[in-house]
Every structure is written in structure tokens, then in C-alpha cells.
Amino acid sequence: MIELCRTVERKGLNPFDVDVKSLLTRLRRMLEEARYVEDIVMDAETLYRIALLIAFQGRWLRDKASALFIDHQLVAVKLAMADNESLAQAFLRSWRPIVRLEQLTAYKARLGMEHFLNLPSINREKSKLPSPREISVSEIEEMMRAGLLEKAWFEEKLKEVHAELLDQARRGQVDYWQFIAGEDLEESVARAYAVSFLVTNGKVDLRVDPLADKKTLVVLDETEDRGETRSLAVAIDEEILREKKRERQSGENSREG
């Protein structure tokens, strides 16, 4: 009886072909005669399978209703009699091919992130990568002497960028890309780095409009509540920077003219 119920469900056969009433009568008789626990457990399993079969009957009726109660044998006959072109035409009526095959859901993206965060950290010794701890104080001093690292530079840069932003904000909204675009990539990265610190300190807010694909910088009062905050990664796009630089230059030229 268990195997019968399983087969009907697994193969999608008509569940109404099974006489549930007679199955239950047989099961009742078997249950009355059962003497051992194993038999009773088996009877319980059978009852569970019959219950699943009844649930399948309900589902089968719903499926049939959604398929307009068209029997599969009728479909098979129709298919055998129709020519390929008519079948293709019928299919085209119901077919809307997808434009691209790439797909990602928010759920899958989160699973991916969890997987990434659970990956073991890199073994620096094995892969012969220098450890950050290996940089000594003397090396830092050496880098400062060589002009690669400047202690005061960053604080000054931060103040300078903040002042510039305050000035531009008085004239209206400040476009993020327009603001960070410097004379070269190095300067643009430095400005973006400074802006990120101003945002973290709460002096500036970076507002993103995903629909218009626009990022705007807003100077905040110290008393202003920022509301809900979140992290945002912005990849430096050289193409956008070049475009913004061109826009700025053409604006300056037209003002001079």
C-alpha cells in the first residue's frame, strides 16, 4: 500500500484511480490484527502515505482546473495528429523568451556574501604575502622621509576638501563625480578618499538615487540627524571622471567666453 501511494505521487498518475476507501478498510483490519510495535509503526506509515495521497488528490484537481481539465491522453492524441508547424505556431502564442540568461536574486546575493565571509582567511605565510605587522616604525619613518607618507597632509587635505564642498554646496546640489574629479586619477582618488572620511565623520552625506543613477553630496549641520546610515562602496570609474572633467572644462571655457 505504501509503495502504491508513493508510485502514484512520484509518477503523477491519476490519484483517483486508487480506491482510498478500500485501502483504509484493509488498513483497519491489519491494525486490529497487529501484535508487534513494528507492525503498528508500519501501519502508521501506511496511514500517513494514504493521507498524502488524499492531499495529492486535492492538488491534482487544482492542477487539472488550471490546465482547463484537459486530459493528458487527449493532449497526446492532439500532439500525434498535429503537424510540426501548427505545434510551433501554438507554442509561439504562449512563448515569451527571456532577453538574457543572467540572473541573481537578493536572497542568492546574500547567500553568496555569507559564503564569502565564511571563507577561511588567506594564509599569508604559505602564499608568501607580506604581513601588515611586518612594517616596522623605522620603515614608516623611512617612507615619510621619502615623501611617500605625509602625516600632516591628510588632515590638511580633509579641511581643504570640506571647505571646497561647503563653498559649492552654497551654490546648490553637489554631484559626487563632478566633485571628486581632479586633474588626474591620483588626485581624484585622493579627493574620493577625503570625501569618504567626511561622510564617515558625519560632516557630509552621500545620497544615492538608484533610479536616476545619481550620487549627490550634502553638507550636514552638526546637529542634523542623519537618520538610518549604511555602508556604500563606490568604484572609481575613470570614464565617468573623464566625462565630468570635460564637462567642467567646457563650463569654464563658456564662462570665460
Next chain:
Amino acid sequence: MKIVEMLNSRLQPIGMQVKVVFEQPQRDDKIGEEDLERARFYITLAHPLSLSDVVGSGWRIDEVAALAAVISYVSSRGGKAPVNDVREMLQTKFPRWKAEAAIERFTRRGYLHISEDDVIYVGWRTRAEVDQRELLKALMEIVPTESEESTAASEDVSGGER
């Protein structure tokens, strides 16, 4: 959902639409946040293709016919059917080698899914691309032609030779 509607309004003029496929079949008025989070979103064509479009995009008529046959058959059996039954049904129209190749190809492309116990299910791509109810309706409206049996027989012969 508002974003989907906005995207739809942009896509409609260029003949495309967003198709939302839920993990479980939904009633439109009962869509919850969690359903949407687990749903898949596809951009599909908004209007039917013509036969010449399909042929132009690399499909053969008999390949489309085989896909129509398999999907409508599996769909009429509640979304699943044993591989052997599907193969037998296809062999009423195509030679054996062609029927087997078609099942294999449609599975690879995501239109079908074959479980370990050799049962064919409707695949994710069918759920995204095909209105199964409309397909069955269209199939029932086909007026049979007389020349089909002879076509199948002649193809069977050519299949046997291969």
C-alpha cells in the same frame, strides 16, 4: 514591486516586460515581501514571436514543435511525467534518436528538469517563458492535418538510417 512596475513602464514601449516567477504559485493579491525576496525576475519579450523570427534566431521548426509537445504533455499531467512516457509520446512524432536528443537539449537549456528517479518536471525556464495554460488552449484549437502520419513515418525511416 513598485520598482518592477516602473521598469515595466520603461520596457513596454520597446516590446519587453518583467516576468516575476515565484517559488510557489501565487495569487496576485497575496504577494508577500518574502515571496518577492525569493522570486526571480526576468525580462522577457512582451509580444509573441513570428515563425520567421524564431527560425531567424536559430531554432528549427521541428525543435520548437518538440518543445511544444513536451511542455504541453508534462503540463497536462500536473507538471511532471515519467521520462519513458514523454519519450514514447515524442516518438509518435519524431524518430527515437531525435526524441532523446530533444529531451536532453531541453533539459540542458532549463526548459525541463529530470529527477534522479527519471521523472520529468517543468523547468525554471518554462515557468519564466511559457504560459502553460495558453499553450494547452492553443493546442486544443489546432485542426489536425492528414499528412502528419506520413511525415512522422518518413522521419522515422531517416532516423533509423542514422
